[in-house]
Amino acid sequence: MNTEKNTIIFRLSYDGATNVIQTHKDQYDSLMCLISEYLNISRFGVCYGGGSCKTCGVILKESHNFEKKFVLACEVKIDDELANKSVIIL
Numbered sequence: 001m002n003t004e005k006n007t008i009i010f011r012l013s014y015d016g017a018t019n020v021i022q023t024h025k026d027q028y029d030s031l032m033c034l035i036s037e038y039l040n041i042s043r044f045g046v047c048y049g050g051g052s053c054k055t056c057g058v059i060l061k062e063s064h065n066f067e068k069k070f071v072l073a074c075e076v077k078i079d080d081e082l083a084n085k086s087v088i089i090l
């Protein structure tokens, strides 16, 4: 496996703090799983990725412009689409 090629780096912001997260493509099933492991937020990801609770909503922000979009973290894969973006937990 080419580790460098599979490395994904992005920023994760919650409650006024921002951390740089470095992970790998196959390390988590989704962004929701990663956030649940990094941060202990009791109200986050209540349906464990079932897509019904909407508690895993985050803002995805491009690093090179001001474009933002609301997404469900359980529907976001840890892949190149996430690399270098900012994830803001609501």
Ligand code: FES
Binding pocket: 032, 044, 045, 046, 047, 048, 049, 050, 051, 052, 053, 054, 055, 056, 072, 073, 074, 075
């Ligand atoms: S974890 Fe419930 S909608 Fe994403």
